[in-house]
Amino acid sequence: MRDFFSGYDVGDFFDEMFAAPGVVRPHYNKLFERFKEMERDEFERKRELAASTFLSQGVTFTVYNDDQGTERIFPFDLLPRIIPAEEWELIERGLVQRITALNLFLHDIYHTQNILRDGVIPKQIVWEAAHFRPEFMHFDVPRNIYIHICGTDLIREEKGAYLVLEDNARCPSGVSYVLENRQTMKRTFPSLLAQYRVRPVEDYSQELLNVLRYIAPGGKSEPTVVLLTPGVYNSAYFEHSFLARSMGIEIVEGRDLIAQGGKVFMRTTKGLKPVDVIYRRINDDFLDPLVFRKDSGLGVPGLVEAYRDGNVSLANSIGTGIADDKAVYHFVPKMIRYYLSEDPILPNVPTYLAAVKEDLTYILEHIPELVIKAVNESGGYGMLIGPQATKAECERFREKVRKHPRNYVAQPVVPLSRAPAFCDENMQGRHVDLRPFVLYGEKVTIVPGGLTRVALRAGSLVVNSSQGGGSKDTWILEEEEK
Amino acid sequence: MLSRVADSLYWMSRYIERAENNARIADVNLQLLLDLTNQRDADPQQQWDPIISSLEENELFASLYEAPSGQAVIDFVSLQKKNPNSIFSCLSRARENARTTREQISSEMWEQINKLYLFVKSDSAKKLVRTSPYEFFKRIITGSHLFQGITDATMTHAEGWDFIRIGRLLERADCTSRILDVKYHILLPSGEKVGGNVDTIQWMSVLKSCSALEAYRKVYVGQVAPWKVAEFIITHSAFPRSIRFSVDCFDAALHHISGSNESKYANEAERLSGRLRSDLDYVTIGDIFKIGLHEYLEQIQERLVEISDAMHSSYCAETTLENVVTG
Numbered sequence: 001m002r003d004f005f006s007g008y009d010v011g012d013f014f015d016e017m018f019a020a021p022g023v024v025r026p027h028y029n030k031l032f033e034r035f036k037e038m039e040r041d042e043f044e045r046k047r048e049l050a051a052s053t054f055l056s057q058g059v060t061f062t063v064y065n066d067d068q069g070t071e072r073i074f075p076f077d078l079l080p081r082i083i084p085a086e087e088w089e090l091i092e093r094g095l096v097q098r099i100t101a102l103n104l105f106l107h108d109i110y111h112t113q114n115i116l117r118d119g120v121i122p123k124q125i126v127w128e129a130a131h132f133r134p135e136f137m138h139f140d141v142p143r144n145i146y147i148h149i150c151g152t153d154l155i156r157e158e159k160g161a162y163l164v165l166e167d168n169a170r171c172p173s174g175v176s177y178v179l180e181n182r183q184t185m186k187r188t189f190p191s192l193l194a195q196y197r198v199r200p201v202e203d204y205s206q207e208l209l210n211v212l213r214y215i216a217p218g219g220k221s222e223p224t225v226v227l228l229t230p231g232v233y234n235s236a237y238f239e240h241s242f243l244a245r246s247m248g249i250e251i252v253e254g255r256d257l258i259a260q261g262g263k264v265f266m267r268t269t270k271g272l273k274p275v276d277v278i279y280r281r282i283n284d285d286f287l288d289p290l291v292f293r294k295d296s297g298l299g300v301p302g303l304v305e306a307y308r309d310g311n312v313s314l315a316n317s318i319g320t321g322i323a324d325d326k327a328v329y330h331f332v333p334k335m336i337r338y339y340l341s342e343d344p345i346l347p348n349v350p351t352y353l354a355a356v357k358e359d360l361t362y363i364l365e366h367i368p369e370l371v372i373k374a375v376n377e378s379g380g381y382g383m384l385i386g387p388q389a390t391k392a393e394c395e396r397f398r399e400k401v402r403k404h405p406r407n408y409v410a411q412p413v414v415p416l417s418r419a420p421a422f423c424d425e426n427m428q429g430r431h432v433d434l435r436p437f438v439l440y441g442e443k444v445t446i447v448p449g450g451l452t453r454v455a456l457r458a459g460s461l462v463v464n465s466s467q468g469g470g471s472k473d474t475w476i477l478e479e480e481e482k
Numbered sequence: 483m484l485s486r487v488a489d490s491l492y493w494m495s496r497y498i499e500r501a502e503n504n505a506r507i508a509d510v511n512l513q514l515l516l517d518l519t520n521q522r523d524a525d526p527q528q529q530w531d532p533i534i535s536s537l538e539e540n541e542l543f544a545s546l547y548e549a550p551s552g553q554a555v556i557d558f559v560s561l562q563k564k565n566p567n568s569i570f571s572c573l574s575r576a577r578e579n580a581r582t583t584r585e586q587i588s589s590e591m592w593e594q595i596n597k598l599y600l601f602v603k604s605d606s607a608k609k610l611v612r613t614s615p616y617e618f619f620k621r622i623i624t625g626s627h628l629f630q631g632i633t634d635a636t637m638t639h640a641e642g643w644d645f646i647r648i649g650r651l652l653e654r655a656d657c658t659s660r661i662l663d664v665k666y667h668i669l670l671p672s673g674e675k676v677g678g679n680v681d682t683i684q685w686m687s688v689l690k691s692c693s694a695l696e697a698y699r700k701v702y703v704g705q706v707a708p709w710k711v712a713e714f715i716i717t718h719s720a721f722p723r724s725i726r727f728s729v730d731c732f733d734a735a736l737h738h739i740s741g742s743n744e745s746k747y748a749n750e751a752e753r754l755s756g757r758l759r760s761d762l763d764y765v766t767i768g769d770i771f772k773i774g775l776h777e778y779l780e781q782i783q784e785r786l787v788e789i790s791d792a793m794h795s796s797y798c799a800e801t802t803l804e805n806v807v808t809g
Contacts, residue, residue: 055600056593058581232582245585256484267485269641269739269797 004035004043004427008420011429014160016081016419027084027477034192043078046188047422050076053187059180061235061465074177075470077421080185081432081452082196085479088448091154091162094346095436096444097336099150102169102323103440104339106146109322110137120338121331125355128406129328130376131170131321133284135291139308141317142215143441148315149208150438151175151451154346156417163414164346165433167332169324170316171281174451174471175204175437176239179246181473182449197478199448204437205246208279211441212247215313216276223276226250226266228257230282230298240281254282259302262309277313278303284318326375326409327353349414354405363401363410367394370410372401385461387413416461419472421454431455433463434474448476487583488645489798494579494587495649498595501572502626503657507533507664508559509619510691514683515552530555532664537567556615561608569622570602588636591629598625644735648793651735655728656786659779661691662715665708666776685711692723712775713767725782726762733759736793751792758785 010018017028024032051073054060060071083091108115109126110133116123126132151172153165182201185193209225216223229240231253244251256266257275265272280287286296288304306312322328330351333344352359352370363370367386374382384397401408418429436450452472453463463469511533530550534543539558542565547554562568577599584592601607601621610618630650637643665688685706689695692715701718702710718724733755734744742748747756770778 056597057589058584058592058596232578237581241581241584249585250484250487251585252484253486256486269483269485269488 004038004422005032005420008427009429011418012158013415013429013431014156014158014417015429016156016417016432027082030195031080031082031192034189034195043422046078050078050184050188053184054180057180058238059177060238074465075456076181076184077430077454077456077470077472078185078188079420079422079427080189080473080475081419081434082475082477085477087162088476090345091436092446092448094162094164094344095152095438095446097340097342097345098152098164098167098332099147099438099440099444101332101336101339102150102167103144103146105335106317106320106323107144108339110139110319115335115338118338120334121328122355124406125327125331125353126322128355129322129325131284131319131325133319133322136319142217142310142313145215145440146317147320147323148211148215148317148440150440151435152438154434154436154450155349155414158415160417162346163349164332165349165414166326166329167324168435169320170283172435172437173236173239173281174435174453176242177471178437178447178449178451178474179204179242181451181471185473193475196475198475199478201447201449204447205243207439207441207445207447208243209247209249211439211445212277212279212315214441215315217310217313220276224274225277225279226252226257226275228252228254228278228280228282228300230254230286234281236281243279249279254296254298254300257300257303259300259306262302262306262311264300264303264306264312275312277315279315284321287314287318321376326351326373327355327406330409349411352410354401354408354410359410360401360405363408364398367398367401367410369413371413372397372408372410375407375409385413388459388461413461416455419452419454421456421470421472423456423458428458430458431461431463432472449474483586483641483645485798487586488642489794490579490583491586491642491645492649492793494576494583494595495646496653497572497576497579498626498629499650499653500567500657501569501576502623503654503661504537504559504567504569504572505619505622505626506657506691506693507661508556509616509623510687512552512556512615512619513690514687533559535664539565539567556611560611560615560618561602573599573602573622583642586642588632590632590636594625594629594632598622598629601625641739644739647735648732651728651732652786652790654723655725655732656783658692658715658723658725658728659782662688662712663776663779664688664691666779681708682706688715694721694723697721709767709771712770716770717762717765717767726759729755729759729762739797749792749796751789751796754785754789754792758782758789 008018010021017025017032019025054073054076059073061074105115115121116126147169149172151168151174153168154162155165156162178201212225213223225247226249227240227244229237229251231237234240241251250266252266258265258267258272264275264278266275282298285293286298288299288301289296290301291304292299303312304318307314307318329348330353333348336342336344352363354360354363363372368389370386372384372386377383384393386394416431416433419432420427421430423430432452432454434450434452436446439445452474453465453469454472455461455463455468456470457468460468511530530552533555534540534550537559543550543558546558546562546564558565559568561570563570565571577595580587580592580595607618633643633646665684682705685708686695689698689706689711694715698706698711698714701714714721714724716725719726719730721727733752736752736755737744740748740752742752747753
């Protein structure tokens with residue numbers, strides 16, 4: 001009964017911890033040893049401690065249409081996911097390369113569009129993208145940075161190679177869990193953390209603040225930075241307030257801001273105070289009812305004008321959604337070659353574009369084998385996993401794809417790697433991904449680690465919190481001393 | 483500080499104080515009921531009416547329960563979600579306000595209010611209300627005290643803290659006046675004399691509601707007399723739950739925010755609060771009884787509302803471009 005890993009099934013997947021049944025990968029050895037000596041009730045106590053910490057600190061996300069109250073804890077699995085130094089080094093180089101190319105792409109696409117002229121990306125892919133903002137053609141963003149914060153989802157295929165599944169270049173969330181998970185691990189497994197030399201993640205907030213200050217209008221030295229949230233009912237509100245708190249900046253809602261004369265102010269008890277930089281956690285559509293969606297009660301009328309006038313900076317910039325469009329994603333490796341003359345360090349998952357005729361034919365014929373994704377959706381919504389779908393669901397998607405080919409892409413089902421997670425009183429293999437957070441300011445900074453999401457339902461490939469996913473702490477190890 | 487945040491801090495604090503005071507009123511009446519069950523002609527139903535009246539929710543209560551039994555009143559005051567002023571509702575709203583201002587309050591404050599909220603939401607709270615309401619109320623009161631202590635010990639004593647203080651003290655002044663007013667609604671059982679045994683027990687319960695019995699005895703050695711109780715609870719300058727003390731403190735907090743001299747006023751809220759403060763400094767219990775205790779307390783409640791409104795328009799209402807902060 002004592003051994004947590006007896007009967008652990010590695011399955012036909014790449015397992016993060018076991019190279020083969022019973023064969024522990026070297027960087028998981030200490031963890032394995034620690035669990036060998038641990039009693040069940042000690043583990044239970046740790047689990048309770050972790051759960052009560054999350055609950056009492058209100059580390060929750062909001063689920064809509066749920067009568068059990070609106071808040072839920074994001075399930076946390078106590079087994080850390082461990083990544084050796086040399087693997088991280090590769091990931092880091094790959095991510096720096098990718099964000100550099102994406103920023104060059106955005107600059108190009110909002111200026112001369114050489115990449116379209118040279119035929120590397122078909123024109124209509126960009127022009128028909130829902131998140132392309134032609135209103136911002138020839139607009140120069142502060143410091144020429146478009147994506148300041150990027151959350152790139154990485155997965156590992158059956159041999160363990162890292163692939164990019166998608167880029168999140170609008171308002172990626174999840175970093176607060178990275179920081180809270182580490183905090184919890186420090187309380188529950190202090191000695192294990194000390195035995196491993198795990199690289200710290202705690203300076204994320206400071207790095208983020210540095211980025212935000214760096215883009216202040218006119219290089220202002222002591223800018224007023226705020227975080228703009230849709231409000232307390234947003235599913236990521238905890239994260240918004242967490243980040244504002246750890247940066248020591250104000251968290252504001254649209255109604256706290258007022259734009260007049262091309263400037264933005266916040267309403268304070270002492271009158272109006274000018275705002276210089278806005279870390280906005282609201283999508284473009286809702287930012288300013290005068291320019292985008294007129295029914296938006298979340299935004300600030302006149303904000304875009306102030307932004308155009310260069311009196312207030314936004315992170316991320318308006319229009320970055322074109323870079324994480326799932327059809328544009330297909331072209332990122334080409335972008336890397338085009339702008340940087342380098343080979344991509346982190347490959348993409350092969351993607352079929354329904355907008356391309358040959359691909360469309362292939363997709364329609366192979367729906368039950370493919371993952372179909374709506375190009376503008378995120379959070380695990382609007383997708384179909386062919387092998388796990390019913391016939392009727394496949395038919396429904398076939399119709400959708402046929403009607404709106406530009407809105408869909410398809411990918412082969414990648415057998416995501418698995419890591420042990422505590423489920424049903426034992427350790428069982430569950431699929432995981434990894435979302436590191438890339439910060440682009442004076443330089444590109446990636447806090448070592450990221451959010452490891454785990455699909456806690458047996459067999460499930462969907463790791464999103466809205467779809468029954470949980471998370472793990474991610475340990476990036478220091479380089480071995482030689 | 484953001485106007486919205488100031489407003490949220492103020493209401494967070496008011497709702498916690500309100501929850502505490504509801505617990506106090508219910509708790510003391512619970513005890514009173516025990517004291518009186520042995521009395522001749524004691525009518526338990528009659529005992530609960532004043533509490534419902536003091537909460538100003540008679541109609542809502544009547545729509546939810548068949549008769550004002552002890553169990554019904556305890557449920558109404560403690561966990562009834564449909565009652566906007568139940569302890570549950572107050573703490574839910576306090577937490578909601580805390581949630582929107584987490585970057586302003588300390589983590590310890592958040593954890594305390596969250597813990598209290600999770601408690602009233604739990605099954606064990608439901609059970610406790612049924613089996614041992616005294617313990618339930620005690621826990622709410624202690625939880626509120628803990629929150630105040632944590633606030634004072636962990637939060638910077640700057641503007642946000644002042645708004646929290648004002649919320650707490652304004653609510654306390656209001657609640658204390660209502661607790662005192664409960665006695666107005668209580669009818670003596672037929673055959674009982676004013677100043678008789680039952681009357682004294684009832685006045686003592688008023689003091690207990692405000693944790694004031696021990697302090698009162700140190701000041702007025704001897705019998706518990708109605709006018710002395712009223713005098714103590716309204717005008718004592720140093721007892722922390724008296725109306726005068728509460729008004730003194732929030733008036734000082736208002737001046738602390740604006741930085742103006744306490745003998746002058748910088749806005750309408752300060753003018754109104756300064757006037758109330760000086761009235762309480764000079765009023766005698768004779769004056770109060772001349773006006774009528776109930777009428778006097780009603781006036782106080784109205785003036786507190788005016789101060790709250792004036793404060794809202796000074797600090798939290800729409801601001802215009804004329805008052806841009808420079809620097």
